[in-house]
Amino acid sequence: MKIETTLAYKNIKGKPLRSAALILLAAFLALSIFGGSLIVLSLQKGLNSYEERLGADIVVVPNEARTKGNVESILLQGIPGYFYMNTSVLDKIRGMDGVEVATPQFYLCSSKAGCCSTAVQIIGYDPETDFVIQPWISNAYGDNLADGTLVLGNHISMPVDRTMTFYGRKLQVVAQLDETGTGLDNAVYANMDTIRQIMDDADAKGFSYHSGVRTDEAISSVMIRVKDGYDIDRVTDDINIHVRRIEATQAKTMISSIAGGLHSVSHIISVLTALIWVLAIVILVIAFTMITNERKKEFAILRVMGASQKMLARQMLTESALISAVGALLGLILASLIAFPFSNLIRARLGLPYLLPGAGVIAALMLGSFAVSVVAGALTAAVSARRLSRCDAALVLREGA
Amino acid sequence: MELRAEGVSKRFFRNSKNTNYFYAVKATDFVLPAGKLTEITGRSGSGKSTFLNILSGLLEPTEGKVLLDGTDLYALADGPRSVLRNRSIGVIPQGQTGLHSLTVLENVKLPYALYGETAADETAMALLEQVGIAELRDAYPNELSGGEMRRLAIARALIRKPGILLADEPTGDLDDANTQTVLRLLRQAADAGTAVLLVTHEREAAAYADCIYHMESGVLTGETV
Numbered sequence A: 001m002k003i004e005t006t007l008a009y010k011n012i013k014g015k016p017l018r019s020a021a022l023i024l025l026a027a028f029l030a031l032s033i034f035g036g037s038l039i040v041l042s043l044q045k046g047l048n049s050y051e052e053r054l055g056a057d058i059v060v061v062p063n064e065a066r067t068k069g070n071v072e073s074i075l076l077q078g079i080p081g082y083f084y085m086n087t088s089v090l091d092k093i094r095g096m097d098g099v100e101v102a103t104p105q106f107y108l109c110s111s112k113a114g115c116c117s118t119a120v121q122i123i124g125y126d127p128e129t130d131f132v133i134q135p136w137i138s139n140a141y142g143d144n145l146a147d148g149t150l151v152l153g154n155h156i157s158m159p160v161d162r163t164m165t166f167y168g169r170k171l172q173v174v175a176q177l178d179e180t181g182t183g184l185d186n187a188v189y190a191n192m193d194t195i196r197q198i199m200d201d202a203d204a205k206g207f208s209y210h211s212g213v214r215t216d217e218a219i220s221s222v223m224i225r226v227k228d229g230y231d232i233d234r235v236t237d238d239i240n241i242h243v244r245r246i247e248a249t250q251a252k253t254m255i256s257s258i259a260g261g262l263h264s265v266s267h268i269i270s271v272l273t274a275l276i277w278v279l280a281i282v283i284l285v286i287a288f289t290m291i292t293n294e295r296k297k298e299f300a301i302l303r304v305m306g307a308s309q310k311m312l313a314r315q316m317l318t319e320s321a322l323i324s325a326v327g328a329l330l331g332l333i334l335a336s337l338i339a340f341p342f343s344n345l346i347r348a349r350l351g352l353p354y355l356l357p358g359a360g361v362i363a364a365l366m367l368g369s370f371a372v373s374v375v376a377g378a379l380t381a382a383v384s385a386r387r388l389s390r391c392d393a394a395l396v397l398r399e400g401a
Numbered sequence B: 001m002e003l004r005a006e007g008v009s010k011r012f013f014r015n016s017k018n019t020n021y022f023y024a025v026k027a028t029d030f031v032l033p034a035g036k037l038t039e040i041t042g043r044s045g046s047g048k049s050t051f052l053n054i055l056s057g058l059l060e061p062t063e064g065k066v067l068l069d070g071t072d073l074y075a076l077a078d079g080p081r082s083v084l085r086n087r088s089i090g091v092i093p094q095g096q097t098g099l100h101s102l103t104v105l106e107n108v109k110l111p112y113a114l115y116g117e118t119a120a121d122e123t124a125m126a127l128l129e130q131v132g133i134a135e136l137r138d139a140y141p142n143e144l145s146g147g148e149m150r151r152l153a154i155a156r157a158l159i160r161k162p163g164i165l166l167a168d169e170p171t172g173d174l175d176d177a178n179t180q181t182v183l184r185l186l187r188q189a190a191d192a193g194t195a196v197l198l199v200t201h202e203r204e205a206a207a208y209a210d211c212i213y214h215m216e217s218g219v220l221t222g223e224t225v
């Protein structure tokens, strides 16, 4: 082993308390930068998934939907809710200029009562025209969804017997979707006919909140894809003008409220991370400076024995790099222990789409955080090392008599 | 080996009556010959340590040159000058100078380790025998007495068999018995051919010295033996 490394190692071991404090500081550097960027990346991935999940340019819901709570939260976050309009809306929209595809969706809530396995949002769609849900289902399940079958959102646990009962009707679970990082992972999906049957069953069982709606003529929303070359803004306005008792909204504006939330959270996280870094680095500089002063004599003795200023600087750097590396490793372990097991809690706390990046991205992020932390730690020591090389061995030893 | 100072002086900044500087060492010519024990005496603050540090290559003089067998020390960059000090100039600094994280044996072998070489344990142990602290090989400096620590510093200064040995008040805080031991060791080094400089503010070393200089207010005066 090189003498710098040996001395560095012995110095670290010789002052366990001081070394532990420095290692903890270095751990904070790594923890904050890794944790911070992981959250920001997860939010971004969550948002991308949202956009993909929606997949439509325009969303049409009945006017009454506004009074039934937050449309976005029903459409995007799978918060149980329902509203209905007549199927004729769909035909009118399909006839309009600029509309390439229009596909209906149907929302229903299951009940907590004994007739249902669990209370969830049930989303029905039309396999013939759907372009929104199908891609996610095809990912998990090769075929079109048959009557009487269900697909589960990613977070709904698969029943042992692969069946679920809604309003007394037993349905076969055939697949589970990929994770979207949104509340939609908590919904259950069926085709239009199946969901209408479920609704009729609900009526028959006397669940009045769905009553008064003729199931074969009802839909909840229409998802629209606009033809290339048409202005989405214009098509939206056209629909709002020509179709009555509905509200057409650009998907972009729906997403942008979420994106806005994401930006402010990302901003807060960046500022927090920066603050932690400034603080930790200031403390590290002070600590290393104090250590340097305390060890002036030791360095002067080495000078007397023939160590060059470069060698002393190298020793300081080795020591701080060792400390930073151990600290960074600790920080990454701590961050992982928090970020991965508690990612659902973090998602819930943030109230925003949150989807952990893939293993490769996480590994790269860890490596990057590690490198940045070690370099930062070593650079702080370099500042002190520079001071040291300007200090005069002869003077120190005179003082140290 | 021979160490030679040509017109060296050292100016320090310090505010006094008319000026903001003073000379701790005034223009001095000096030769440290091989195989001799040369002593410099003088009161505390007279400039002895400053002069010794200039000779050792640690403190650049304001004027003048220091020549080690003809090599101008301060014409060299810090790197090569450090190597030269490591190989050829053993320094016993003022004060307690063991590295606390290393054992006595590791301390003594350190001058070799600095440049990636390893001193044979036998060589280091022989030296520890010679200075009389062999049984302390695995002790740490804070477990040593003042005399033992000084002997450690001597062993460490001698391990590379330097041609020059510079000792700054090596008996300063030692009792009589230890003082005699240390002086005897320096004498032995001189007899073995080393050019030895002993700086002290006491006079008890005279019996061991080949020549004695006196320093007062930065002025080095005559060889008296």
Ligand SMILES: Nc1ncnc2c1ncn2[C@@H]1O[C@H](COP(=O)(O)OP(=O)(O)O)[C@@H](O)[C@H]1O
Residues within 6 Å of the ligand: A395, A398, B012, B013, B014, B024, B042, B043, B044, B045, B046, B047, B048, B049, B050, B051
């Ligand atoms: N780096 C320095 N800066 C300013 N003054 C110094 C410095 N080093 C030594 N001196 C002064 O130079 C004088 C000689 O000091 P020194 O060589 O240590 O004396 P001695 O070793 O003979 O006791 C003293 O007055 C001391 O205060």
Ligand SMILES: [Mg+2]
Residues within 6 Å of the ligand: B045, B048, B049, B050, B094, B168, B169
């Ligand atoms: Mg002195």
